[in-house]
Amino acid sequence: QIKAWLDRCSSHPDCGRPGYGQEGRAVPQPQLPYRVLDLGQTPDAVVKLAETSQWEDSRRHAEYACLSHCWGDSRPDCITTRENYEKNKRGIELSRFSKTFRHAVALCRELGFRYLWIDSCYIIQDDEADWRSQSAEMCNIFKNATITVAAAASRSGDEGCF
Incomplete structure (x- = not known):
């Protein structure tokens, strides 16, 4: 549907x-946010944090989806920090994602989206300067997304989207 x-x-x-x-x-076509999750073109069990500012200009204009969610008491293992930033760029196993994040990835892949924006993966959570600069872009990020998946009924990442 x-x-x-x-x-x-x-x-x-x-x-x-x-x-x-x-x-x-x-x-x-809107430009991709500074960072997105690259879901790839196959249903792999790994996604990558991609820094789009490093890409050719023609590749930086693409449709993407956003996830609106509630962290609740859970803290996803996949959140981006200074310590794991480079590792997340090489790949994040879906098993490290919360149920809500896994549902969002599956839905986006089913709908044909290659790129997904999730705040806790996008913003380096323990970097105050990154938090200030990147959180200021959230209005435009949501506005320019083709679709926003809203996990509105979930009180935490453990409950999923559906």
């Missing part, structure tokens, strides 16, 4: 995706 809604929206003349806004004006 979600795929049908996305297809309907992307072909609707007033939605502005892909490529056209109000009154038929061309709208550039």
Whole structure:
């Protein structure tokens, strides 16, 4: 059902995706956030934290999904810190993700999204300067996402999206 809604929206003349806004004006595809999770092109059990600022300009413009979630009392093992930043860029095993994060990855892959933004993976959690600069971008990150997966009924990452 979600795929049908996305297809309907992307072909609707007033939605502005892909490529056209109000009154038929061309709208550039939004740029990816500074960091995203690269889900890859196959259903691997590993995803990578990608720093998009290092990419060619043409590759930095792509559709992506966001996850809106509640941490609750759980602290996902996959959150990005100064200590594991480089390791997360090489790959994060899905087994380190909370149930909510795993559900979001599975849904995004099913819908054909390669990139997913999750705040706790995106922002270096123990770096105050990164937190200040990157959290200031959250409004634009959510605004430019093609879809936001909202795990609204979950009180923690252990409950999942569904």
